[in-house]
Amino acid sequence: MITKNQVRKHLYFDSVTLMVASSMMRGLDGVINAAVMMGTDHNRALMTQAGLLGPDMEPFGVNDTVVGILAESEQAAQAAIAFFDDYIGGKKAAAEQTSEQRARTLAAAKTASPGVNFAVVSVPGRYARAEAEKAMELGMHVLLFSDNVSLEDEVELKKQAVEKGLLMMGPDCGTTIINGTALGFANVVRRGNIGLVAAAGTGLQEVTVLIDQLGGGVSQALGTGGRDLKAEVEGRMMSLCLDALEQDPETEVIVILSKPPAQSVMQKMLRQLEGVNKPVIAAFLGGDPALLEGSRVVWAGDLEQAARLAVLAARGEKPELPPADDGMLRAMAEEECAKLRPEQKHLRGLYSGGTLCYETILLLREAGLPTWSNIALDKDYLLDGGAPSREDTLLDMGDDFFTNGLPHPMIDFRQRVERMEQEAADPTVGVLLLDCVCGYGTHADPAGELAPAIRRAKERAAKDGRHLTVIVSVTATEADPQVRSAQLRALEAAGALTLPCNAQAARLAALVLKQLRSV
CATH class of the missing domain: 3.30.1360 (Gyrase A; domain 2)
Structure with missing residues (x-):
């Protein structure tokens, strides 16, 4: 060696x-x-x-x-x-x-192309503020991809952006679509009249993909960075993005995606939305619908609901959903339960998308199934990322513990594959829950990495006389470089059950566990 x-x-x-x-x-x-x-x-x-x-x-x-x-x-x-x-x-x-000129500095790029008004900044966190400030001084909007930027720097950058009337999306902003151009981790979705603003990267990917699948289209999809709705940041970029979407002639419906904002930020946001003359759908994951009582904003309980309500509104229909019909999921759950041993009552979820992991935690909790996690909502269930899984465990493998000096799990599948093999060896595990996130910036063939690992995990269980239920949600469109249908075929050939969205995958997992535990 x-x-x-x-x-x-x-x-x-x-x-x-x-x-x-x-x-x-x-x-x-x-x-x-x-x-x-x-x-x-x-x-x-x-x-x-x-x-x-x-x-x-x-x-x-x-x-x-x-x-x-x-x-x-x-x-x-x-x-x-x-x-x-x-x-x-x-x-x-x-x-x-290409015919484009290459420049060594932002100033040189601006001189060479005076019409440029947008900069993507991806440098180590300690240098991020300086580069973002340079871009804004040159009159450019900023997508700040960098992480490890202090909260104090974020507040100062966003104050400057508001003063200049510029977007400063981030830090740690991984997904944005501007006038049809995908930036960071984003998918190829059809253009349309639905504008989105989100403090949730993979949540933004999931909803734009579902809008595309439902026949709708996206005008803009703006990321704010995950901390924007904290009290310290005061929702400055959310407010500016909402103004931009309200003024955008291509946007006829507005969708907001985030965890519940700080109370002061929510009050500020609702005051701003009172004057918006466009339908507004909001998915504040983990929040209380009472947050929106008395407002004109339509509540969405999860990411799938947000997409469905938005498409209805975009078609000029009333944004109301019929009662959910989970008959198909129940039938799938019964079929899987018949194959599992009575002791296989636990679940392990390994996610590349933090928002998708968070949504699954919420949906399982709603079903009466608390889960251990490195991003747990309940401190009593907080699990260190490097610690062994226990009982029902969901891991956000895009968390800093897993990405410190290593590629993001949307790019490099090594850590997730290794963890899958560990989880499959546990005789109490019956369900393995995964996401498969595609689009620009991600792995060229996520299913090509996951499918062999799924096959090995199922074979490992079979050697011990056990079945292993593997459930995968696929965040992708047919127009993505990875091609959604090709990803589905590879995963299904490996023995995985594929679901059209993360929420349905979580609900199927919950049904399997509840049926197993009722026996």
Whole structure:
């Protein structure tokens, strides 16, 4: 086993590009681990801890790209480095073939293209505020993809944005669609008259995808960053986004997605919405419908309901849903229960989407099934991400514990696959619950990574004489690069039950568990 390093001086690539490259390198024959990172002190510590920096490592700085390979042989390490060179070379060649001019600074980019009014900032958190401020000084709206930005910096950036009349979406804003252009982790959805604003990244993906499946379309989908509705931030970006959607002639229906806002922020939001002359649907996940009493805002209990109500309103129909019919889910649950042993009464959920994990926790709690989680609502059920699962457990594997120095689980499936194998070995587990999130920025073939792992998990259980129910929700459209139907076929061929949305997947899991425990 050897460690191989290379430093590319004064070479910068965004974090998503480096995460994708790292993930692909780890999949090469003979490669035990691999990472490509910018040479910050934090990344140096992470790579050292992972054993990816050898004793002969040449000096590097924050403006350098560092390649670290842990491989079974010199040949495998060299092959991984050659792969990285080819991958980056292809990126460079593609960029050079475009007519766009490349600039080294925001100011140079603005000078070269005076009409540009939008910037995506993806730098380490300590540098994020400075870069976002530069962009706003140049009159550009900002999508701040960076995480690890302090709350104080976020408040100051959003104050500046409001003063300048600019959007400052983030920090840690992963999903946005502006005039049909997808930014960050976003899906290819048809254009239409529904505008969304969300403090929930995968929640925004889920609802836009469901709107597309239901025949509706999206005018804009604006992310605010998950902390925007906290009392300290005062919902500044939510307010600005609502103004933008109200004034947007393409937007005829407005959808709001988030966890329940701070009380002061909710009161401010409702005052603002009193003057909006467009239908407004709100899904404040985990909140009380009484929050909206006396307002003109329509309550949605989950992400699926939000999409259905929005499409009804977009068609000029009254946004009301008929009573839910779970007959099909009950039939599926009965069929699965007949295959499971009486002791297989527990569930394990492994999520790449934090909002989807959170929604599932809520829906299971509503069904009388509290769950352990690293993002638990009840502190009595809070589980450290690295701790073994217990009883019913749902994990957000996009949480900082799992992504500290590692690619997001929408890009790299290694940690989730390893955890799946652990959970399948537990004889008390009957249900494995997963999400499969597609779109730009995510893995090129999520089902291609999940399907073999699902097959192995089911085979592992079968060796012990057990059945394993695997339920997967797929967040994707046919127009996505991964193609929804292809993802469904791969998952179903591996023996998974696929559901059209996360809420239905959660409800099916709840029905299986409740039927098992009633025996």
